[in-house]
Amino acid sequence: MAPPAQSQRSPSPSQPSGKGEVSDLKSQLRQLAGSRAPGIDDSKRELFKKVISYMTVGIDVSSLFGEMVMCSATSDIVLKKMCYLYVGNYAKVNPDLALLTINFLQRDCKDEDPMIRGLALRSLCSLRVANLVEYLVGPLGSGLKDNNNYVRTVAVMGVLKLYHISASTCVDADFPAMLKHSMLNDSDAQVVANCLSALQEIWSSEASSSEEASREREALLSKPVVYYFLNRIKEFSEWAQCLVLELVGKYVPSETSEIFDIMNLLEDRLQHANGAVVLATIKVFLQLTLSMTDVHQQVYERIKAPLLTLVSSGSPEQSYAVLSHLHLLVMRAPFIFSSDYKHFYCQYNEPSYVKKLKLEMLTAVANESNTYEIVTELCEYAANVDIPIARESIRAVGKIALQQYDVNAIVDRLLQFLEMEKDYVTAEALVLVKDLLRKYPQWSQDCIAVVGNISSKNIQEPKAKAALIWMLGEYSQDMHDAPYILESLIENWEDEHSAEVRLHLLTAVMKCFFKRPPETQKALGAALAAGLADFHQDVHDRALFYYRLLQYNVSVAQRVVDPPKQAVSVFADTQSSEIKDRIFDEFNSLSVVYQKPSYMFTDKEHRGPFEFSDELGHLSIGAESTASSQMLSELAISSVTGHASQSSLAIDDLLGLGLPVAPAPAPSPPLLKLNSKAVLDPGTFQQKWRQLPISLSQEYSVSPRGVAALTAPQALLRHMQGHSIHCIASGGQSPNYKFFFFAQKAEESSTFLVECIINTSSAKAQIKIKADDQSASEAFSTLFQSALSEFGLP
């Protein structure tokens, strides 16, 4: 037998090219087809194996379709199975031939052996040929009612297959309702689990067009259904348990006692050897306790040990998937894990992707009591043979230093790095020392002494070079050689390939000039000349700008280029808390491994069977920050997809086309009075927001005072409340803030809903208004705008 060697993309001379062999097979199959000789099945098996092996390798054996079907009139189950496999593979591309198989498959569906019934039904549904669906309905209907559980499990999946071939046929035959009945009544757990999978897929995809499907989908999360599954959970296979747990994770209990009942019931699932079961259980625990801070923290304590055990057992791949989740939890609540830091030490033989996660965790859990040990450990990695990891380790030391624990000792360590005389170590350490000085200027004396000893010639990496140059400019007063080092760097301007370095050089030489004019004047002149001639636009512009600034007034130039600086207190975080919350909500999914919410890497239809909360899934009061910002992020998506016109307006404005972005004052709006004690519960808000159309969408300018006052979302909330406009959710970080407000008319219960996005760097506010009474939205907008414009006034 020819082994299924090599792959289709690199046919080697020894590999069957296909054609000759296929026609050989064809004639051999023909010979066997009619024969009833004893032992014929064995010869058929050998031939079938050959065919399947060609198929695996990618040789097209579809021309054998007719012969294969002819040969499969047999009672030998092994032969049958091979034939089914073959037919399933090629039916789609040969719909006409597929018709040939219908007969014998339908006959097999009525076989007395349940195994054959099941297999035939599975193959029948796997043909994936649209014009054959009419033949599926009958066998599927009887399959669902078969007295054998194997046949029923197959039939349930068959219904789902049918749905994907022809949704209308499936729905018209009333299969979803039958599945629902089986789901709630079948005695076999696998049948029940398959029903759940199938119904989730079917109803999720129907929900957009059918009210009923949408209701059914939500009914899956109702208390009776969830409890039905919970009570049977131990009957299910470990994989089906994951399915059930995922469902339970979406369930919102109405009472606190329910939460504890569910957690007690699932407690022993945390001891399961299958990591998927444990993670799914953890997700349930985390979701259920979100609004109960104390219990939520206890959950973290409880799941620590099982997670650590899973990380250290199993294959490296399994352990990585769990470690990614542990990483997420550590980043969310580092203090809970601060005594477990030793678990995050890297082992020399771990792959880089594991080490990277561990380094981040070590950085996060560092506190007063463990910093010394963690930094000592990290310093060991700096000499690691794995250079990228060595770099990450040094960066981790720097990050810990910026977290302010025991800075004294860390600065010493960093300075030792500078003396290690390894290029990449020096480079990373320089960048860190620079950041450190921006936060702790008091360390400048110690650092400068060491940095001064580093020859700029040994630094090649742009980031490190830029850092060194920055320090030369900033501390030129204290660094004796600063003007001369800068001068020599400027002499080699032409050889400096990095624009970033040249930009820094310009600024540094300016700063140096203000402090030590006589020594630097010549270098400054050379730098400006070189900068003006530079082909890089930014470098050129900066040189020109400095030049004109100096021409205008040197002391003004100093105020602009080298003002007294405030120490940086917090460096900007790379990922917004909104995104982090979103990832947390998608716990136990790929989002955690990729560290991205699902909408960033997958299209909507593939976000998973449980993506119920696409719009305003869960919403809670503004005070509860995680839930509210989740709502924000979800809204953000719908607004991006739904209202492209809004963004194009903003772009027009950016281009300075002078479009009237602020609305002309409405002629004479009827006086609008708002209810200062308006109340609206989040559920209603959510519902209204979904139902109402946008009645007004505008952009306002925010006054500079307003921008200055908007240091945190809370500031604006209080202000708007004074104008009877209430906030229901808010979030974001400078420069982007997002708010949801509501207001009610004083006399009647007519509500206005507002989405307001403020960008402080462009000083613009984009608002969308939805209103019960659309005719009043103009008036409300005016009111809103005037309230906003008063923000920041003393």
Place this chain on the structure above:
Amino acid sequence: MISQFFVLSQRGDNIVFRDYRGEVQKGSAEIFFRKVKFWKEDGQEEAPPVFNVDGVNYFHVKVVGLLFVATTRVNVSPSLVLELLQRIAHVIKDYLGILNEDSLRKNFVLVYELLDEVIDFGYVQITSTEMLKSYVFNEPIVIDAARLQSLGPASIFMQGGKRMPGTAVTKSVVATEPGGRMREEIFVDIIEKISITFSSSGYILTSEIDGTIQMKSYLSGNPEIRVALNDDLGIGKDGRPTYDYRSSSGSGAVILDDCNFHESVRLDSFDSEKTLSLVPPDGEFTVMNYRMTQEFKPPFRINTLIEEAGALKAEVIIKVRAEFSSSITANTIMVLMPLPKYTSRASFELEPGAVGQTMDFKEANKRLEWGLKKIVGGSEHTLRAKLTFSQESHGNITKESGPVSMTFTIPMYNASRLQVKYLQIAKKSGTYNPYRWVRYVTQANSYVARI
């Protein structure tokens, strides 16, 4: 829900390819393999087990040099898919006896048959070897085990001693033996992986034991089994049993930090009698995983000394001492030590009378490699290496070399002292006395001494 499953050889050939949902393009195996092979241009970093290319998520696990891969477009639980891939590999191994490229190629029809029952339309159906038996009809074509180096955890017992019937664990759960009936036997393996980091002064910085109890049953009629562990076993950091007054007197109870169990394990009498009861399903499976950070005696002590001998020369002396009983022998020991980048040559000197040892200086990654066939408990071995440098070391040698790491296997030894006290098979017949094999082995996971 997964879309495709396939197995690729080390060279990237398709051995098995099954498309369950037709949602991912056919060329996915090729896209996947190229991505894994060229993850980073420098080839330094290996591809993570999960990644996304153009909206398709690829999951893979490496098993005996083969790549088991699944694809999907859906945002699924990564743990679920990776556990599943690992499980599929297990099931196939249970059926084929030996899992490798050759056996897969010979049995691919059987493998397809298994795959059809394991997954339907992307959803997991049956993964228990036992239950699959009623749906799978192809007979495995068993490849000659003697000729092949066996893989997987079972192989570690083979070098260990003659006591173990080496081929037993490589036999298929379905294949009948030449004699007709299958031999009634059950294997319980306690496998521990230890991780230790010693500081330069020999003090233990971190230590951990990751253990697992594996079972492989060839018993007919699925009798219930009771596995009794140490009486003084405790679980949890504060799991020191309150009634256990011995633990304070120094004899030392075995305290596990945490553990988890196979689905089939019942823990009714675990708290009181430290006994696990289960009806073992066919095939190999993990009864229990456990983790222990309690202090334990490390099996080896490593001593490294570096002496400069002039500007361009230095001598490295590595001493390894086995601190376990002389009745036990460790095997396949390898000691590795990265040397400074500017090392150009190394010459070695062993103690007189040393046998079964190999020394090498790997020029490419500047690493010293010292291999020892076996080390008897209580003995000590020394290696001297004279290094020549291509540039002056500036007294930085210790900073630029090390840490020394070690790999080894010690059969019939376990560092945690966790024990299977007895293995009771509940079957009435008086003549029924199946073979019971309880085996221990300890391996190094990350055994590192800083210098």
